[in-house]
Amino acid sequence: MARLVMMLCPPRSFSSLVSTMIGQHPQIYGFPELHLVVRERLWEVMEWEVNRAKFLGPPGMLRAMAELMFGGQTPENVLTAANWLEDRKDWKSVDVMNMIMDKAEEKTGAIYCLEKTPNVSFVPPALERVRRNWPDALYIHVTRHPVGLKKSIEEYVSSLPRFSEEEKQARLDNAMSFWPITQRNILDFCGSLNPGQYIRIRGEDVLSDSHNVMSQVAEFLGLRTDDEAITAMLHPENSPYAYLGPPLAAYGNDMKFVSNPVFRPGKIRMPSLANFFETEEGAVFDDDRKAYLTQLANCLGYS
């Protein structure tokens, strides 16, 4: 079976772009968000999706199944995939995940399968589930500056029609806490891994220095680093999951990414936490929280 590479990051960390880029390496199969590892059993995963108004199951998983098992991403094949999942709701999530990884390897000969489900980084038991079920998995930790992430979350939450105004406000009020929570979870988790089992990259560096960062990732995984392989990684638009999927399973990647999946490199102006703390939004944090955020940001290479 292909070996699992898990991307660890909070939502809104360029994760769709970065994971699709890495997944375009000729020896890697890049999945969209499968969401399987968030719960132990498949029926629990399905319940979690229903709560997110995804009534047929994880859209990314439905798309991957339609693509790899049923002959392509059509509405009919998505329904067949949904039926397949529905009929196996008592399966363990790990078995479903191994099944789809086997299909990816069979179809493409991939050495690695790359999965990213940003919600995993909110739930330490889910991280542990991954470690327990795939002891030889490798991890790529993708970071983004906390202020940039906060702004991106605010923009995203405001655009979501499924939340009431009250729910949106609660998320907006807590947007800044998402960053330290997920980063701390990931750092604590990575601390228990074997040396050499994970690598950390900054999303901003992928945008400004893509060729070097992608080469670093390929080298970390022990894969080809020739020009052809690295150039393939700079074309996320070639992924079968880089575009809007069929009705009922349209996404599985960030909606902004699928609307324009071509890689557009550039240097991002890095925000400053010190400046943020001087704004009205930043002033609400007490000294303990400010010091904690600053320390964690410094630890990840941000100021």
Place this chain on the structure above:
Amino acid sequence: MGPLADGISNFRDEWDNFLPSELAESGVPLNREEFSLRDPFSEDYSNFRQEQSDNKRANESVDDDIRADLLEKPFLMKNPVEEGARGAAAVWRSLRDQLHEETLLLIDSSGETELQMLRRELLAQKAIVEAVSLGLKAQLDRLDSTLSAIVAENSNKKSGVND
């Protein structure tokens, strides 16, 4: 608890259903208290999630009261888009079985009277689906025309870096 029996994602369940005794030595906090006490933001987040699941539970119970009368009192639907999504899923789930073995077996093995009744039922369902389909097509046409205007307007804005 059976599959999909409880439609509420509860922060407490996330932790309590996970048995620490099954785990190897870990670098992450494996109970809620340990998590909450870890740092000030973990406490904030823990409270936020608890509040969220409490609100959701309260809303679900209100929704159940409303749903009981929903077909008789459609004016109680507060959000047509949400109800549309739920409705589409319910229709799909309930009609899906018609397309599989059980109905095919019934068609192959029934007598004339049963087949006539089944035919009427299937025709009625088909008419409903087609009526909804027509309405949705009209909505899609309208949406497509608005969307193409917006896409044309935004096409020049897509030259910046990824975000």
